[in-house]
Amino acid sequence: MSVVARQGIKYSIIGYLGFLLGTFSAIFIFPYDMEFYGKLRYILPTAEMIVPIVVFGLSFSNVKFFSKVNADGKHHNMLSLSLLAIFINFAIIVGIYFLLAYIFPSLKEFKIWEMKKMILPLALVLALSSVFNKFLTNYKRVVIPNIFENFVPKIANLGAFCLFFFMGFAEKSAYGFFFMMFVISLFGYGFYTNKLEKIKPDFDVAYFKKDNFYKQIFTYSLFGFLGNIGSYVAIKIDSIMIGEFINFEENGIYNNIYSIISLIVVPQMGLFNLSAPIINKVLANGDYEELDRFHKKTSLSLFFLGLVLFCCIAVGFPYLADFMKNGEDLRTAEPIIWILGFAMLFDLATGFNSHIISLSKFYKFNIVVMLILAILTISLNMIFLTYTDLGILGIALAYAISLSLYNITKITFNYVKFKVFPLGIEMMYALILGFLSINVAILLPDFEHNILNLFYKPSVVLILLFIGNYFLKIYPLDKFLNKDFIKSLFKF
Structure with missing residues (x-):
């Protein structure tokens, strides 16, 4: 090797x-x-x-x-x-x-x-x-x-x-x-x-x-x-703003929730290292049709896997908080799970927008947009902290808005320059399926013991997502749930 x-x-x-x-x-x-x-x-x-x-x-x-x-x-x-x-x-x-x-x-x-x-x-x-x-x-x-x-x-x-x-x-x-x-x-x-x-x-x-x-x-x-x-x-900047203008306890709560919801970006870890050479080669050849195909494929993979994890976290968090010290404080901040979760899902759906730009001759554009993102994030944080009483919820909203606008800007730039677009109708089907799965799991009756609910509700979500995906053919799970693929994971 x-x-x-x-x-x-x-x-x-x-x-x-x-x-x-x-x-x-x-x-x-x-x-x-x-x-x-x-x-x-x-x-x-x-x-x-x-x-x-x-x-x-x-x-x-x-x-x-x-x-x-x-x-x-x-x-x-x-x-x-x-x-x-x-x-x-x-x-x-x-x-x-x-x-x-x-x-x-x-x-x-x-x-x-x-x-x-x-x-x-x-x-x-x-x-x-x-x-x-x-x-x-x-x-x-x-x-x-x-x-x-x-x-x-x-x-x-x-x-x-x-x-x-x-x-x-x-x-x-x-x-x-x-x-x-x-x-x-x-x-x-x-x-x-x-x-x-x-x-x-x-x-x-x-x-x-x-x-x-x-x-x-x-x-x-x-x-x-x-x-x-x-x-x-x-x-x-989020942690600094909360520490300076709210208090350290709220900063701890925010970062705790952020750590949990960050689970949905795990599928992204290491994937760029595998994709970078492909993106670089396609850009060098000027084959933008292949780049668009690859961009859609990787974006759908990241989004669908992230959505599965988000749905499980969304229905399981209330029961997980029951086993955590100061869980009531975390429960009151539960809306942050949804705000950050949707922002991260959209980020996953846009795939490797930044990497396409950074590996192209337009790499300086990434720097400009990143600086604008930084200014926008600080400005929105100050607006929510100064003119609202939302506290860390406002910080989460500022993060979600700035990150989403940042991704929309990159999507537009890549479409104009390379004619590539990461979003597809399959993502909409997946989002509707995830929304329905969450609602079904929430509406189902709870067991008396929350330890059972913690595993039972996310399991319902997984089953519904798997069944829905089987009929709608959103994501080709069959390619990854076969014996040959599982064996290949243990081959070096």
């Missing part, structure tokens, strides 16, 4: 295990103290928001220009200067941060100032780690970085929470464990990089001055920074 295939399989396994650990923690552990969990879910996203500014796209440049600098024996030179630049950028940003707080004392009333001793050092550690993470992909090594990137944050959250709530440690001690997990991760990155090829520090700038090579790197890094900052703002 090739290195790429082995790494791909291991990457997917690690991804799913990390997701399961996060989901288990969200259901059975974190509900015991939503306020402290809300604090953890404020610290990490806030630090992650600072990371793109500190890195300034240098992590992407270490991939983009690796072939050239490696051929000239200067790849460690570029890595060394990138790490040095991060320290310099971080010092400048911290200086500006304290200067602004001095000029505008009201900034000291925000929680980001109150928690600066945790957030700022964590941002530096994460920034350095991001450069190593991307640098390692040049060696076709993604499994160990995936452990550091996806597994460590979940262990940090879970470990810090258990130390504080179950073992009685002070908050500072729990925060210390939380921070040290990321420090260990950074050292792990360095150790693994050095193991693959001994790191040779080199801070000479002569090579990059030649033929103004540094200008190419700066330009590419700038576009990487713009796209990355837009993506981080759009994805992470």
